[in-house]
Amino acid sequence: MKQRYTTHSTFQIERIYRAAPERVFAAWSNRSAKERWFQPAEVFDFQVGGRELCQGGPAGGPVFTFDAYYQEIVPNERLVYTYSLDQGDTRMSVSIATIELIPTIDGTKVVFTEQGAFFDGLDTPEQREHGTNEMLDLLGQSLGESNAENFELVSRRKLDAPRNLVYRAWTEPELLAQWWGPNGFTNTFHAFDLKPGGVWEFTMHGPGGADYPNRNVFQEIGPECIVLRHDSTPRFTLTSTFEDVGGKTEITFRQTFETEEDYKKLKPMCEEANEQNLDRLGLLLKKL
Template sequence: MMSNLDPDGIHGARDAAEGRFATLTFERDVAAPLSALWQAWTAPAARAVWAAPTPSVLVEFLEADTRVGGREVSLCKVEGQPDIRCECGWLELRPALRSVNYEVVSSEGVTQSAALVTADFSGTEERSRLVVTVQLSSLAGNMEAGYRQGFSAGLDHLAGVAGRTMVLQRVIRAPRTIVWNSWMNPETLPQWWGPEGFSCRTSRIDLRTGGEWLFDMIGPDGTVYPNHHRYIEVRPEERIGYALLWGENGPKHADAWALLEDQDGATKVTLGMVFSTAAEFQQAKGFGAVELGLQTLGKLERFVTS
C-alpha cells in the first residue's frame, strides 16, 4: 500500500542497522459510516484516490485484485528518485470487520521491507473506527520512521476519502452473469440506467477498459443532465471502475466503482463513489443521490427479472 511509504525515509535509511523489527499501531476515528470506510479501504478505485502520502508522490497501480489470494502491485514515483515498488497480498477479508495483508517494498530490485498489516474495523452508519497494526521487518536499513510517517499521512487521507464516499447496495434476484451482461451491453445499459422517470440519450458508448460512455440523462420534466463516464477498469463479472465527468471532457466530480458478488444464486451489487470534494458529496446527498441511486438499482433488478 503505497500510502504507507515515505520515499525519503526509505532512501535516507541506507546506513541504518539492518534486520530491524517493529510493531506499529495506528488508530483513527472517522466521521463516516462503517460501510463507506470499508469500501474506501478495499475498493481499488478508492485506494487510488488516497494512496499517495504527499502531493509530490505519484502512485501508479499495475495490478489490483482485492480478494483473498489476490494482490495489488503499485509503483511510487518521486521526481529524481528511483521508483519504489509495493506488492500487497490479501490474506483475509472479513467485510467491515478485518483485513489482513502482507506488504513487500522494494527499490531498484532490492527488497527494502516486509510487513504484515492487520486492520480492524468497527462502527455504525454514523461513525467508524479503524485500528491498523503493522508488524514490520526492515531489510535494508531502519524503515520504522518512514512507515510511521507514511502510514499516518495515508490514514489521514483515507479518513477524508471515507468522509466523501457514498455506498449503495442491493441484492438482485438474478445470477451474476445475467446482471453483468445487462450492465456491460451497450444496447441494454441505457434502458435501465438512471432513477425512476429518467431516460438516457447516448452519443458514444464503448464499455471496456479505456472506453467511455457519453450520454445525457433526461429528467421527467425534460431537463437534460450531460454525463461522461470514462472506464478505468473492467474486470469481467466482478468489477467496474470509472470516472464521472460533468459533460463531455468536463470536470470530474467522482471516482466510482461497481462490484458484483454471488450471493446464494443472486447478485450483490455495490455501487461506490468518492466525490471530488466534501462540498460535492454534501450537495449530492442534499438532492437525494442515495435514493435516486437505489432507484437505479431497482430498475436494474426489474430489467433482469422481467
C-alpha cells in the same frame, strides 16, 4: 562490506471516519475507490490469496515497489495482507498489516496495525509510521466529510491541473456534460446561462435507461468559487471552491441539503456519487 541488520517493530494507528464501515471497506476493496488515496495498481486482485502490485515514486527519483498478498478478508470488518517494499532492486522491508473496522455512532473506527521487519536502515519504523499516517489522511479525504447538523456532505480532491483548466471544465457546457454525474451517467443540456441568476437545465440519463430532469440556478461564479442552487427535488446548494496549490488545484465540493429528511435519505448514495463525479472530472482533465 556493508553491515546487514534487521529492525523489528510494531505500530498501531487509530482513526475515526464519518463514513459507514461498508464505505470504508469499499475504499480498500474497490480499485477505483482505492486509487483516490493510494498509488494506482498494476495488479489488483482483491481476494484471499490475491495480489496487489504498485510501482511509483517522485519524478526523476527512485522507483518504489509495493507487492502485497491478501491473507484474510472479512467484508466490512477486517482485512490482513502481507507486503514487501523495494527501492529499485533492493528490499527495504517485509510487513504484515491488519486493518480493523469498528462501527461507531458517527461512522467507523479504523485500527491499523503493522508488524514489520526493516532491513539495513533503508527504512525505519518511525518513517513507516509517519508515512502510514499520511496515507490514512488521504483515505479520510477520499471518504469526504459529513455534517449532520448542517445537512452537508463535503468532498475534497487535489487535481493535477491548473485552476484555469479546472474552471474551464466547470463552465464550458461541452466539457461539463462529459463528466457531470456518477459513473455510467450521461447528460443532455437544454439551457446553460452562466451568470448569477442564470438557469442550467439538463436531463441526466442513467445507465439503466431512466431519465432525471434537473434544474439549477447559478448563485455565484468565479475562478475561485462556483455556487449553484438545485431547484429540482431534492433541493440543495452546491458550493465548489478552487484553490491554486503549486500549479495544481485543490477542490472542495459541498452539497448542503435543505431538509434533514433529504440529507439522511440521500447521504449513503451521494457520498459515493460525489466522489465518482470528481473521479470523472480528473479523467477529463488528463485529456485536455
